[in-house]
Amino acid sequence: MPVRIVENKENKTVTAFLSGEIDHHGAKKMREEIDRAIDENLPSLLVLDFGEVSFMDSSGIGLVMGRYKKMRDLDGRVFVQNPSMHIKKVMRLAGLDKLAGIGDSSRKGVQP
Amino acid sequence: MPVRIVENKENKTVTAFLSGEIDHHGAKKMREEIDRAIDENLPSLLVLDFGEVSFMDSSGIGLVMGRYKKMRDLDGRVFVQNPSMHIKKVMRLAGLDKLAGIGDSSRKGVQP
Amino acid sequence: MKVLNEMKITFPSKSVNEGYARLAVAAFASQLDPPVDELADVKTAVSEAVTNCIVHAYPDKVGKIEICARIFENGEFYVKVKDYGCGIEDVKKAMEPLFTTCKNGERAGLGFAVMESFMDKLSVRSKVGRGTCVVMRKKFSQRG
Amino acid sequence: MKVLNEMKITFPSKSVNEGYARLAVAAFASQLDPPVDELADVKTAVSEAVTNCIVHAYPDKVGKIEICARIFENGEFYVKVKDYGCGIEDVKKAMEPLFTTCKNGERAGLGFAVMESFMDKLSVRSKVGRGTCVVMRKKFSQRG
Ligand SMILES: Nc1ncnc2c1ncn2[C@@H]1O[C@H](COP(=O)(O)OP(=O)(O)O)[C@@H](O)[C@H]1O
Ligand SMILES: Nc1ncnc2c1ncn2[C@@H]1O[C@H](COP(=O)(O)OP(=O)(O)O)[C@@H](O)[C@H]1O
Numbered sequence: 001m002p003v004r005i006v007e008n009k010e011n012k013t014v015t016a017f018l019s020g021e022i023d024h025h026g027a028k029k030m031r032e033e034i035d036r037a038i039d040e041n042l043p044s045l046l047v048l049d050f051g052e053v054s055f056m057d058s059s060g061i062g063l064v065m066g067r068y069k070k071m072r073d074l075d076g077r078v079f080v081q082n083p084s085m086h087i088k089k090v091m092r093l094a095g096l097d098k099l100a101g102i103g104d105s106s107r108k109g110v111q112p
Numbered sequence: 113m114p115v116r117i118v119e120n121k122e123n124k125t126v127t128a129f130l131s132g133e134i135d136h137h138g139a140k141k142m143r144e145e146i147d148r149a150i151d152e153n154l155p156s157l158l159v160l161d162f163g164e165v166s167f168m169d170s171s172g173i174g175l176v177m178g179r180y181k182k183m184r185d186l187d188g189r190v191f192v193q194n195p196s197m198h199i200k201k202v203m204r205l206a207g208l209d210k211l212a213g214i215g216d217s218s219r220k221g222v223q224p
Numbered sequence: 225m226k227v228l229n230e231m232k233i234t235f236p237s238k239s240v241n242e243g244y245a246r247l248a249v250a251a252f253a254s255q256l257d258p259p260v261d262e263l264a265d266v267k268t269a270v271s272e273a274v275t276n277c278i279v280h281a282y283p284d285k286v287g288k289i290e291i292c293a294r295i296f297e298n299g300e301f302y303v304k305v306k307d308y309g310c311g312i313e314d315v316k317k318a319m320e321p322l323f324t325t326c327k328n329g330e331r332a333g334l335g336f337a338v339m340e341s342f343m344d345k346l347s348v349r350s351k352v353g354r355g356t357c358v359v360m361r362k363k364f365s366q367r368g
Numbered sequence: 369m370k371v372l373n374e375m376k377i378t379f380p381s382k383s384v385n386e387g388y389a390r391l392a393v394a395a396f397a398s399q400l401d402p403p404v405d406e407l408a409d410v411k412t413a414v415s416e417a418v419t420n421c422i423v424h425a426y427p428d429k430v431g432k433i434e435i436c437a438r439i440f441e442n443g444e445f446y447v448k449v450k451d452y453g454c455g456i457e458d459v460k461k462a463m464e465p466l467f468t469t470c471k472n473g474e475r476a477g478l479g480f481a482v483m484e485s486f487m488d489k490l491s492v493r494s495k496v497g498r499g500t501c502v503v504m505r506k507k508f509s510q511r512g
Contacts, residue, residue, distance in 0.1 A: 024275040025239035028330075055246075055264070057271040058334040066329055086264045093341055094334055136419040137383035140474075167390075167408070169415040170478040178473055198408045205485055206478055231379040231388065238373060240399055247395035248377070251388045 002026060003033045007041050014043040015081075019052035022060040031063055035070065044076045048100075051082035060087070061094040068099050077101070114138060115145045119153050126155040127193075131164035134172040143175055147182065156188045160212075163194035172199070173206040180211050189213070226297040229255065233291045237278045237307070245274045245291060252293050253301050258364035265342035266301065266362060272335040273305035273358045279331065281309025281356055299363060306357045312350040319348065370441040373399065377435045381426045381451070389418045389435060396437050397445050402508035409486035410445065410506060416479040417449035417502045423475065425453025425500055443507060450501045456494040463492065 004017040016034045020026065038046065046067060050056070068078045078100040083091065091097060116129040128146045132138065150158065158179060162168070180190045190212040195203065203209060231252050235241045246267040253266050270291070277289045287309050294302040312318045319340070324333030340346045343360040350356040375396050379385045390411040397410050414435070421433045431453050438446040456462045463484070468477030484490045487504040494500040 021243060023242045023271055024279060024330075025242045055267060055271075057268050057275065058332050058338050059275065059330075061332040061334055062330055065332060085261060086268075090268065090338065093337060094332060133387060135386045135415055136423060136474075137386045167411060167415075169412045169419065170476050170482050171419065171474075173476040173478055174474055177476060197405060198412075202412065202482065205481060206476060229380065229382060229384065231377060231385070233375060233377045233392070235375040235396075236373065240373065241375070244375065244392075244395045244399065248388075248392040251391035251395070252379075252385075255384055255388065 003030050005033065005037045007037065007043075009041070012041075012044040013047060014038060014041050014045075015047040015049060017049045017052065021055040022053055022063065023055070023057050024059045027059040027063050031066060034063075034067060038067070038070055038074070042074060043071075044074070045079060046071050046076060047079045047081050049081040050084065050087050053084070053087060056087050056090055058090065058094070060090065061096060064091070064096055064100060065094075079103075115142050117145065117149045119149065119155075121153070124153075124156040125159060126150060126153050126157075127159040127161060129161045129164065133167040134165055134175065135167070135169050136171045139171040139175050143178060146175075146179060150179070150182055150186070154186060155183075156186070157191060158183050158188060159191045159193050161193040162196065162199050165196070165199060168199050168202055170202065170206070172202065173208060176203070176208055176212060177206075191215075225300070227294050228297055229295040231293050235289055236286045237282045237289050237309075238286060239275075239278050241289075242271055242274050242278065245289070246270045249291060249293055249303055252295075253303075256295060256299060256301060256364050258301075262362070262364050266303070269339045269342045269360055270303060270305065272338045273360070276335050276358075277305065277307040277309060277356070279326065281307040281311075283310070301362050301364065302359070303361075304357060304359045306355065308355040311352040311354055312348070312356055313352055315348050315350050369444070371438050372441055373439040375437050379433055380430045381422045381433050381453075382430060383419075383422050385433075386415055386418050386422065389433070390414045393435060393437055393447055396439075397447075400439060400443060400445060400508050402445075406506070406508050410447070413483045413486045413504055414447060414449065416482045417504070420479050420502075421449065421451040421453060421500070423470065425451040425455075427454070445506050445508065446503070447505075448501060448503045450499065452499040455496040455498055456492070456500055457496055459492050459494050 002020050006015045014037050018030060071078050080100050080102040114132050118127045126149050130142060183190050192212050192214040233248055249270045250263055250267050253263060287307060290306040292304045317323060319336040321337040322333040324331045339360060343362045345361040347359045377392055393414045394407055394411050397407060431451060434450040436448045461467060463480040465481040466477040468475045483504055487506045489505040491503045
């Protein structure tokens with residue numbers, strides 16, 4: 001399972017634990033599963049957990065950007081959790097750090 | 113370092129901790145280091161520890177066979193320690209289990 | 225500069241091969257004993273180049289992708305990713321960050337930006353209707 | 369039987385490429401999601417075939433090694449290892465367990481025995497002075 005979704009109705013939070021390699025081949029299924037959870041829960045915070053992601057190319061940026069736009073339409077926020085050095089590097093190149101909060105799990109509250 | 117050698121003069125034992133992938137390319141250096149330790153210590157027991165070996169093809173069989181012959185000339189024994197399932201499978205194919213003792217570290221005393 | 229070692233791979237432009245291609249190149253580059261993060265850079269850059277062939281070069285068919293990797297005497301790593309697909313009309317424009325011809329929002333337009341920033345050198349040659357050839361080079365830092 | 373996917377690699381007969389070759393084949397075979405131990409079987413068999421090209425086919429020079437791997441519709445995995453080296457005079461004898469022409473005691477004479485026992489099918493064609501072609505097939509067991 002490349003995505004495990006945890007829904008917290010009280011906090012209006014959806015957390016998506018991604019795992020494995022995020023490339024063009026695998027990103028589609030991840031996007032779809034996350035979008036289904038957003039549509040069902042209409043959360044105010046989407047947490048994308050990259051702790052178990054071993055590889056990511058710019059397809060992962062498309063994934064985060066698309067979810068950012070979707071959450072913005074819901075007046076919600078996106079938080080990127082537990083990215084490795086490699087993933088941070090790819091995200092920084094895209095300026096994603098300016099759109100979504102990025103940090104480790106202990107700083108979950110950071111605003112976008 | 114593909115081989116770490118531990119010498120125990122009291123027990124007249126040399127233990128070689130092998131690591132990484134054992135193939136034709138890498139086996140030569142391993143053979144040489146083990147043989148140097150045998151020549152220096154003239155042990156009565158040579159323990160080959162495969163605990164950190166992630167891959168082995170028939171070059172590893174050549175390695176064990178050669179050491180077995182060398183130790184036999186010294187009236188010594190060879191014990192193969194901590195082989196993975198994969199390594200056991202390769203060794204069984206060669207009938208190595210009939211020449212050298214094979215087991216995990218808790219059964220170190222087994223005779224060849 | 226003398227080539228110490230060279231490998232070539234060919235495979236069809238199916239997305240399932242993206243993972244295979246970057247792993248095969250990384251396995252070869254490992255001979256230079258690169259730092260883990262720099263090997264990840266190479267994997268990422270190769271993943272971008274191969275994905276471009278699959279998504280852009282052959283949009284509605286399966287075509288051939290060729291990769292050639294070399295190790296030079298001075299320790300430099302070279303990798304070429306080549307397709308025989310539609311080609312790029314304006315290479316300079318295509319290489320601008322955020323530029324993409326992809327309409328469905330799936331691509332971020334950052335493929336070339338990743339290749340450029342993660343490798344030391346990037347060169348792109350393309351001919352409309354003939355195909356595209358991307359060459360990248362990187363010198364790994366010494367370990368230890 | 370329909371071929372779903374195919375890759376080809378070529379590289380020179382240098383021993384440093386043994387690791388590269390089996391990793392590249394394993395990365396491709398991974399698409400079939402094989403059990404870990406059966407993937408190790410494939411790696412081991414490929415390592416034997418490639419080592420034979422390096423040690424026996426081109427004993428005193430560096431020659432070309434070609435690998436082709438295929439995934440068939442029925443889930444069967446196919447891998448061909450080919451060289452243009454010295455060839456084998458008596459293939460049947462060469463395939464006998466413990467038979468080796470290697471004098472220095474370095475080789476155990478078990479390369480073909482490993483290929484035969486770790487893969488489902490093995491076929492060897494060879495022509496003296498022209499080269500050798502080893503084809504192996506394996507059907508992985510279903511997981512889960
Ligand atoms: N191999 C190729 N064949 C044809 N067109 C390509 C190729 N590679 C890139 N392009 C073109 O260049 C544009 C920019 O590529 P890139 O920076 O990788 O971003 P992206 O792949 O996200 O669109 C693509 O949208 C495409 O139009
Ligand atoms: N690709 C090859 N080219 C030429 N001779 C080969 C090739 N592969 C195998 N042989 C011959 O077959 C013999 C047996 O091979 P094998 O069972 O792999 O054992 P080993 O490699 O340990 O000698 C070799 O010793 C060699 O004489």
